[in-house]
Amino acid sequence: MNTRERAILLGADSPHNRTLLEEAGYDALIAPDLGQLCQTLAQGAGMAIIALDGLNGIDLAPLRLYLSQQPPWSDLPIILIINRGIGEDALPAELGNVLLLERPFQANTLISLAATAIRDRRRQYELRDRLHELTRLEQALAGDRSERERAQDQLKRLNETLEQQIEERTAQVRHNEEALHQAQKMEAVGQLTGGIAHDFNNMLTGIIGSLELMRRRLQRGRLDDLDGLIEMGVTSANRAASLTHRLLAFSRRQSLDAQPVEMNPLVTAMVELLQRSLNESIDLRLLLGDDLWVAEADPHQVESALLNLVINARDAMPEGGLLQIETRNQHLDERFTRGQQNLAVGDYVVLSVSDNGCGMPQSIIDRAFDPFFTTKPIGQGTGLGLSMIYGFSKQSRGHVAIQSTEGKGTTVSLYLPRHSGEQVEAEPQAHDDTQVAGKGETVLIVEDDSAVRLLVCEVLDELGYTFIEARDANAAVPILESAQHIDLMISDVGLPGMNGRQLAEIGRQLRPGLKVLFITGYAEHAEVRAGFLEPGMQMISKPFAFELLSAKVREMIEG
Incomplete structure (x- = not known):
């Protein structure tokens, strides 16, 4: 075993990581505890691979002592395995030359990082040899004049080489860190997009297929057994909606009603x-x-x-x-x-x-x-x-x-x-199954997607509401400034240009007490409703059932 290039591992997942390293051609040795780790490192090593959770509650004094006693040429590379989301303040500052590896990681990510550490360590050993040569030359300066002149020339060339090596090593370390981060990002993106594509293609097949079959039957005048095709399409669409909600939940971008x-x-x-x-x-x-x-x-x-x-x-x-x-x-x-x-x-x-x-x-x-x-x-x-x-x-x-x-x-x-405020008992609400519009009730609809805007208008029209359409905030402001009677404004949050929340602020300046129902598929600043909504404002997420939309419109207009 090449002790100068071996990896010394510490932590619960060390057996699994050792297997990965040995399959890639690296020598690896597991240390049972921190003291044994330091003793093994002193005998020669290319890197240490340490799981951060294996250091919890352990006195790091032996490791600090070993690192502080390294010769000037040595800066042991340490691959520190951490859990996702860990803060920088939780990392031991005294470890020095640390490369972070976040769980979960792919095997090739660990191997790539190990290769980087070994290359770094080899350069350190090369630097050590250069320093030994430098010492020899300095000793030669004490000799005769001709020997001193030769030594001075060699020393000058050596110093220039050392400076160049240091610059190259610094640039290489930065490049390796950037490459590692990019590789980790691409692994995550690849897994995510692959999963999305697989599931969405299945769901789209159900939606598109059911619509295509319905169109063919309608063209032939067959109106029987359409309910099954409609149900298949709706089920696939609801699965797709559930998938997007879960993706937003994972990315912490869903709209929460805390x-x-x-x-x-x-x-x-x-x-x-x-x-x-x-x-x-x-x-x-x-x-x-x-x-x-x-x-x-x-x-x-x-x-x-x-x-x-x-x-x-x-x-x-x-x-x-x-x-x-x-x-x-x-x-x-x-x-x-x-x-x-x-x-x-x-x-x-x-x-x-x-x-x-x-x-x-x-x-x-x-x-x-x-x-x-x-x-x-x-x-x-x-x-x-x-x-x-x-x-x-x-x-x-x-x-x-x-x-x-x-x-x-x-x-x-x-x-x-834990909830820190006073708990307010929810008042029972009377539910009125009659959701049709009252006489003269008018809704302003602000939505940049023409299909969504059309569907909302159709629903409100069936219920008997008067509605006014606007494709964005710029088109909605003149309507709000006019004398037109408006009982409720329905607005998408993610409008182009001025967003729906900003439009609501302007609307309430022009019409104090204006009621606003936001509809959103995703909005960066609308994740937590408590900090987004004011009294007289509510929010529903796309895609929504039309029964929910009509119930919310009725509830808000009635106050």
Whole structure:
């Protein structure tokens, strides 16, 4: 074994990483603890590969001492494996020449980074040899005049070479870092776009195929059995809508309606639905905490997350088993939050789903939150359930964690922040099934997509509303400035130029108390509704059912 170029590994996933390195032709050795790591490094190494979570609670003094005692030519490359979203303040500042590798990562990413570290280390050894040569030449300067002149010429050339090598090494390190970041981005983009293309092509086939068949039958005058084709198209379209919502959840760009959430009643109300999702061989148990705090989150997203976790637990127990849903209060201190990006110290309500099924190895846990990553057979899972929960938790200022042991089971815990304000009891609302317009009620519709604008106009026309169309904010402002009676403005948030929220501000300056219903497919600044909406404003997400649109219009006009 070439001790000068071997990799010394420390951390729980070291056996897996050693296998990857050895398959790529690198020598690798696992150190059982930090002390042994430092001893092995002193015998010669090309790099160290350390999992950051393996350093939690460990005194780093031996590693600091080793690094501080390196000779001037040495700057040991350390590949530091970190979890996604970790903050820079959680990284040990004293490690020096660190290359970060974020979980989950592909095998070729690790190998590429190892190659970079080894090239860096080789240059250091070359520098050491140059320094030894420099020392020899300096000693020669003490000799006779002719020897000193020759030594001076060699020393001058050596210094020029050293400066050039240092410049080349610095440029190469920067290039390697940029190439690594780009490779990681392309891996993520490739996996994401591949999954999107696969799922969307299936859904579009259902939509386009059902429409094409309906057109053919209508051309032939066949009006029988159209309901089945319509249902097939609607089902495929709804699946596509669900996919986009999950993608927005993963990217933390969905529109959240954060509210005080009583977790125990929410879980209890879902028991019947959850039981229907399980088979008789699975025993569902609730362990609901006493005196549970009120959480702050979007209750619909919490329900969706719980259902996804229960289905995952069910699939992990094909032969049956115990599935437990637990709620509890937990205070997260700085030791817990230090390793998590944008997670504040404080009180959290925890919702956990546990099973005693097959469990997961560390390599699967590392990729569990990746979009479109699934271990289920083709056609039995999209790989978006956990990624949606991950994005939802982060956007809600919370956290999600997985604990799993192969053959023993898995626990997924969702941490949601404690509600800090006073809880307001929701007042029961009277629902009027009659959603037709009153006499003279007028709606201003501002939407840049002509198809969406046409459909909204058709729905309002069927209900008897008077409507006015505008394709963007510039066309809507003159209407707002006019004497035209307007009961409600429906506006897309993502308008070209002036956006819908800015238009609403102008509209309320011109018409104080103007009621505004926003419709949005995605808007960068509309993720959290509480900070986006004012009294007299509401929001629905595209695509929406026309029943929901008509109900919202009626509700807002009636005030």
